[in-house]
Amino acid sequence: MMKNISSLSILNLKNTMNIKANNPALKSWIEVAENSDFPIQNLPFGIFSLGEETARVGVAIGTKIVDLKALFELGYLNDLSFELADFDAAVLNPMLLQGKEAMRDLRNRISDLLNVENQELQGNSDAIESVLIDAENADMHLPVYIGDYTDFYSSEQHAYNVGCLFRDPDNALMPNWKHIPVGYHGRSSSIIVSGEPIHRPKGQKKPNPEEPPVFGQSNLLDFELEMGFVTFQGKPLGDTISTEEADDFIFGMCLFNDWSARDIQGWEYVPLGPFLGKNFASHMGAWIVTLDALEPFRVAGPVQNPKVLPYLEYKGDKHVAINLEVAIQPENTEETVVANSNYKYMYWNMNQQLAHHTINGCNINCGDLMASGTISGPKEGQFGSMLEISWKGSKSVAMKDGTERKFINDHDTVIMRGYAQNDKTRIGFGEVTAKILPVK
Amino acid sequence: MMKNISSLSILNLKNTMNIKANNPALKSWIEVAENSDFPIQNLPFGIFSLGEETARVGVAIGTKIVDLKALFELGYLNDLSFELADFDAAVLNPMLLQGKEAMRDLRNRISDLLNVENQELQGNSDAIESVLIDAENADMHLPVYIGDYTDFYSSEQHAYNVGCLFRDPDNALMPNWKHIPVGYHGRSSSIIVSGEPIHRPKGQKKPNPEEPPVFGQSNLLDFELEMGFVTFQGKPLGDTISTEEADDFIFGMCLFNDWSARDIQGWEYVPLGPFLGKNFASHMGAWIVTLDALEPFRVAGPVQNPKVLPYLEYKGDKHVAINLEVAIQPENTEETVVANSNYKYMYWNMNQQLAHHTINGCNINCGDLMASGTISGPKEGQFGSMLEISWKGSKSVAMKDGTERKFINDHDTVIMRGYAQNDKTRIGFGEVTAKILPVK
Numbered sequence: 001m002m003k004n005i006s007s008l009s010i011l012n013l014k015n016t017m018n019i020k021a022n023n024p025a026l027k028s029w030i031e032v033a034e035n036s037d038f039p040i041q042n043l044p045f046g047i048f049s050l051g052e053e054t055a056r057v058g059v060a061i062g063t064k065i066v067d068l069k070a071l072f073e074l075g076y077l078n079d080l081s082f083e084l085a086d087f088d089a090a091v092l093n094p095m096l097l098q099g100k101e102a103m104r105d106l107r108n109r110i111s112d113l114l115n116v117e118n119q120e121l122q123g124n125s126d127a128i129e130s131v132l133i134d135a136e137n138a139d140m141h142l143p144v145y146i147g148d149y150t151d152f153y154s155s156e157q158h159a160y161n162v163g164c165l166f167r168d169p170d171n172a173l174m175p176n177w178k179h180i181p182v183g184y185h186g187r188s189s190s191i192i193v194s195g196e197p198i199h200r201p202k203g204q205k206k207p208n209p210e211e212p213p214v215f216g217q218s219n220l221l222d223f224e225l226e227m228g229f230v231t232f233q234g235k236p237l238g239d240t241i242s243t244e245e246a247d248d249f250i251f252g253m254c255l256f257n258d259w260s261a262r263d264i265q266g267w268e269y270v271p272l273g274p275f276l277g278k279n280f281a282s283h284m285g286a287w288i289v290t291l292d293a294l295e296p297f298r299v300a301g302p303v304q305n306p307k308v309l310p311y312l313e314y315k316g317d318k319h320v321a322i323n324l325e326v327a328i329q330p331e332n333t334e335e336t337v338v339a340n341s342n343y344k345y346m347y348w349n350m351n352q353q354l355a356h357h358t359i360n361g362c363n364i365n366c367g368d369l370m371a372s373g374t375i376s377g378p379k380e381g382q383f384g385s386m387l388e389i390s391w392k393g394s395k396s397v398a399m400k401d402g403t404e405r406k407f408i409n410d411h412d413t414v415i416m417r418g419y420a421q422n423d424k425t426r427i428g429f430g431e432v433t434a435k436i437l438p439v440k
Numbered sequence: 441m442m443k444n445i446s447s448l449s450i451l452n453l454k455n456t457m458n459i460k461a462n463n464p465a466l467k468s469w470i471e472v473a474e475n476s477d478f479p480i481q482n483l484p485f486g487i488f489s490l491g492e493e494t495a496r497v498g499v500a501i502g503t504k505i506v507d508l509k510a511l512f513e514l515g516y517l518n519d520l521s522f523e524l525a526d527f528d529a530a531v532l533n534p535m536l537l538q539g540k541e542a543m544r545d546l547r548n549r550i551s552d553l554l555n556v557e558n559q560e561l562q563g564n565s566d567a568i569e570s571v572l573i574d575a576e577n578a579d580m581h582l583p584v585y586i587g588d589y590t591d592f593y594s595s596e597q598h599a600y601n602v603g604c605l606f607r608d609p610d611n612a613l614m615p616n617w618k619h620i621p622v623g624y625h626g627r628s629s630s631i632i633v634s635g636e637p638i639h640r641p642k643g644q645k646k647p648n649p650e651e652p653p654v655f656g657q658s659n660l661l662d663f664e665l666e667m668g669f670v671t672f673q674g675k676p677l678g679d680t681i682s683t684e685e686a687d688d689f690i691f692g693m694c695l696f697n698d699w700s701a702r703d704i705q706g707w708e709y710v711p712l713g714p715f716l717g718k719n720f721a722s723h724m725g726a727w728i729v730t731l732d733a734l735e736p737f738r739v740a741g742p743v744q745n746p747k748v749l750p751y752l753e754y755k756g757d758k759h760v761a762i763n764l765e766v767a768i769q770p771e772n773t774e775e776t777v778v779a780n781s782n783y784k785y786m787y788w789n790m791n792q793q794l795a796h797h798t799i800n801g802c803n804i805n806c807g808d809l810m811a812s813g814t815i816s817g818p819k820e821g822q823f824g825s826m827l828e829i830s831w832k833g834s835k836s837v838a839m840k841d842g843t844e845r846k847f848i849n850d851h852d853t854v855i856m857r858g859y860a861q862n863d864k865t866r867i868g869f870g871e872v873t874a875k876i877l878p879v880k
Binding site for chain 2: 147148153174176179180182183184185186187188189190192198199201202203204206212213214215237238239261264267268269270271272273274275276279280281306309310311356357359360361362363364365368440
């Protein structure tokens, strides 16, 4: 896609320039390790609790969490548009209802308070004690109430790999794939936060094409390496959001593991799409990194050929370079990294996904989650699912403990990590981890 | 399916016998016309408002709405497990969190208060004035907050018709169709209540197979005649609900129009299912008829051959006979009925749908909506979509005003109605109506 700075809207340029919290020169009075995911330039939002206390809004920096409820109660967040209930909430939704500009102001204000050159909070040791939490002592919760969850299928390499595995390499991409950011509705009730173990699902499958279907546990349990984005409140039903407007409706991004039971999925999904092969659980990261914090990592996307229809055209760099990795950790032993990918490999970007999703008038709500689909890079070692890594079970991956994997075993923990990095700053997402327990 | 009364669980029999509000001999002191959808044996729940007042819970009887908030405030609903906030709510969800038994007790109590042999409310004209609303003066609202919406595909004739139209008659049903109650996740944000007009959607479609896709308004706008059911709070993630348990997790049913833009759907839906062809809007009925009120209309379902897997087996009569009709009303003229169908034509029943949906551990929440899929009967005239009625646009339906339809025109209003009836009682659902406005 061409880079066309001159045609960027003046509003967008101005908005981006206003993100003073992104300044790579900023340093915090809170110690942050050099390889931390959470420097002062990041300031991702999440929901945490301590012991029996109620869950509330926090911001991560280094190994600490800033308690926004406490910060508000101490008067540090005056002159913003928020009220106590926005931070004393078990989900980010009330806060997010304030919209893009308000959230940008909030992040800038928190950045000021944590800046080594600012004494307001730094100089008040009593306040610091009630505001700063050790992250290792906190329980993290699902950060948003997700009204609707949509999963796209926007990585060309992934779609190509799946096409090769289930159809043929000469005809791997469906005819609509380069015209439409293909997506489908998923289940929001079963999206849970990183760290919660899940049981291997059971269901109906048809392992032998010549025999009737059988009931039993999934034997082809797989992860899908994805990124999700969380929306602000959209427009009313019947209205559309253009690619140009889309940034204003996207709050931030998170890691996302879209678990898939390939044997259940394979038998059920024609003609109406994935259902029980997916909806037993998906794991999302506890920290939502703002789209603002990711602005320095924008990159050009691939040339889209054939040319997309006008409602899918976009201006400027709308892809984001985010390094991604997946590791499998068998029980009581060290992990093995099985995939290194990058969010920049997406064919369709978030702006195109959101414009497509609303072109028919479909409304989006504050806290909706839209996931990328499996993100696979062009080379071996960059594939984002065991289906692709094991090439449909035809080859094994060696674990450091001497065992092998084609899919995920009971008691395995799958760990996903992601971070954007340039020569000045590293903006990370933490981890999404989940352990697989035996079938219930 | 065999009728096997002896194997019905004792609990279920006892529960059903306890539904004293179903007694066909009951008469109300409120006048109810003989052909009313809402006799004292029905008592469906909905959300209404009057003028500028806040929306709250009501129960329909004849042409009246009983204001449950007012009834509670006057002390008529003491000795039940509800509190004021359950009725002074803009959705039914808080009330439904009390569960099946509590809702049964509530309906029985309302039945008592409306019974001609009971003087408690009948004898208090001041109370009557604040409790009884003329339905024609009320605005009806979406009755539940829908966390997740699932659409099944459970009518054999519909699946067969679609298979004939898009594949071939000898191979019309997909191999999985008689083994799985096929379903997919839909969009909950765009489900709206009967009466709200919608705009014709626009989007990407491929009218000419030899040409690239184009952008424009949908020219193949269609209704789908469906019934939905609303759930109580389910079990935690990882647990399953059996066909035997399913009744205890189903609150009630409503009419449902699952609008479909066939041209958008046809181009987008392979391989991940319907998306923008559906999610521009769906209309649900304003009144939820309790599953209890429908117990007298249970009927045996079709013999399921091949035999289903054990987790999909069920005991007793779990289908429901509900007469359904669809009419099209061109602007400023009378309507023409274009379909007469019946919910009893379903191949898969609600118990099987819910057992299937949860067999992998997927959790359901209070207020989730599950729809049947288009309900088509075996004969012409009983098909539940214009796709089938016009046989993919190959024939027209004559309207009483002299015009013809293959699909839905701008300014048409589509009206769906449904009622269960035996020689003693008629339990109706009211109407789902929606007018199509031109593309926005």
